[in-house]
Amino acid sequence: MSPPKFAPDFAPGFSPRSDVAVIIACDARYLPYAAVPALQLAAQPARGFDVLIGSPQRVELPQSLASAGIASFGAVDPDLAGSLPGDARRSLATYMDVFAARAMAGVYRRILVLDADVVIDGGDPARLMSADMRGRAIAAVRDNRQWRNPGKLAPEFRTMGWKAAPYFNAGVVMADPAAWVAQDLPARSAAFARDHLARLGRDQALLNGVLRGDWAEMSPLWNWQFTWASSHLLGMADPFVVHFIGPLKPWLAEAAGTVPTRYRSLYDRLPGDIRPADLPAGLGRRHWPTPRALRRTLWRQWRAAGPMLAYLDRFADPCDLLDPSRAA
Numbered sequence: 001m002s003p004p005k006f007a008p009d010f011a012p013g014f015s016p017r018s019d020v021a022v023i024i025a026c027d028a029r030y031l032p033y034a035a036v037p038a039l040q041l042a043a044q045p046a047r048g049f050d051v052l053i054g055s056p057q058r059v060e061l062p063q064s065l066a067s068a069g070i071a072s073f074g075a076v077d078p079d080l081a082g083s084l085p086g087d088a089r090r091s092l093a094t095y096m097d098v099f100a101a102r103a104m105a106g107v108y109r110r111i112l113v114l115d116a117d118v119v120i121d122g123g124d125p126a127r128l129m130s131a132d133m134r135g136r137a138i139a140a141v142r143d144n145r146q147w148r149n150p151g152k153l154a155p156e157f158r159t160m161g162w163k164a165a166p167y168f169n170a171g172v173v174m175a176d177p178a179a180w181v182a183q184d185l186p187a188r189s190a191a192f193a194r195d196h197l198a199r200l201g202r203d204q205a206l207l208n209g210v211l212r213g214d215w216a217e218m219s220p221l222w223n224w225q226f227t228w229a230s231s232h233l234l235g236m237a238d239p240f241v242v243h244f245i246g247p248l249k250p251w252l253a254e255a256a257g258t259v260p261t262r263y264r265s266l267y268d269r270l271p272g273d274i275r276p277a278d279l280p281a282g283l284g285r286r287h288w289p290t291p292r293a294l295r296r297t298l299w300r301q302w303r304a305a306g307p308m309l310a311y312l313d314r315f316a317d318p319c320d321l322l323d324p325s326r327a328a
Contacts, residue, residue: 025096048126064271075103085198123240139216140168141223148307166324170204172223256287
């Protein structure tokens with residue numbers, strides 16, 4: 001039996017212009033940082049997708065975002081929210097991929113949900129959202145711990161006593177909302193959260209725990225998980241979405257010398273009505289890494305060159321989706 005539907009709380013007067021949407025997930029605190037990828041997406045010429053800011057409770061958008069054609073909505077899956085372990089440190093916004101997958105059934109054919117700590121560097125999300133999802137409700141990019149070793153056992157699977165399986169990063173997730181509901185994933189997610197999530201993690205552990213390899217694999221160009229160890233390959237890979245998974249977020253002063261200036265400067269150019277008061281000065285100023293940091297990065301990439309190139313070569317077309325169980 002399909003779960004009861006619940007409607008997303010869209011901003012007044014909003015109606016979808018497309019059958020697909022890119023959603024930046026955040027809460028009010030992270031809205032200024034979510035504004036960077038939202039504005040980048042909204043500026044794409046002839047874009048064939050809606051751009052939305054998704055939050056558990058709908059946030060009011062400043063004029064700079066609204067005038068760019070960006071809208072907001074709120075959604076909380078009531079069944080899942082009631083099953084989540086309590087954690088005062090973690091915002092419900094981290095579960096927007098799961099909330100939106102159910103809420104958007106009957107509204108959008110496909111959605112692409114991005115974390116707020118990303119920047120956009122190219123790609124056509126509309127083309128990606130037209131790809132064959134192979135009957136799966138979710139498509140995503142393999143977590144970077146499996147980029148060079150696809151058989152690596154994820155910590156959550158080890159905790160559950162399971163064998164190794166393909167494991168994805170939840171910072172960029174494409175969902176087929178109709179398939180999400182039809183495959184009873186709202187109820188399955190709520191049950192898994194209630195029984196296991198407290199000892200495992202949050203949305204990434206939840207989605208991987210419920211699906212256990214039953215997802216479609218996207219090219220890493222759609223979720224390039226930036227770390228100090230992969231920073232130089234970034235320039236050769238030319239990814240579409242750069243995801244800052246570690247503590248060095250591009251808007252922080254301590255990211256200087258590690259995060260490229262071209263990404264940090266995006267936050268320096270935020271409009272005044274969304275710019276955080278505590279944003280560090282000089283984000284557009286160039287910084288060099290220390291000699292020790294540069295040697296460390298180059299050594300790590302030299303060691304991983306063969307497996308990393310084999311992984312990248314799996315994706316002849318960055319908009320094709322693969323079966324993750326067939327990794328080389």
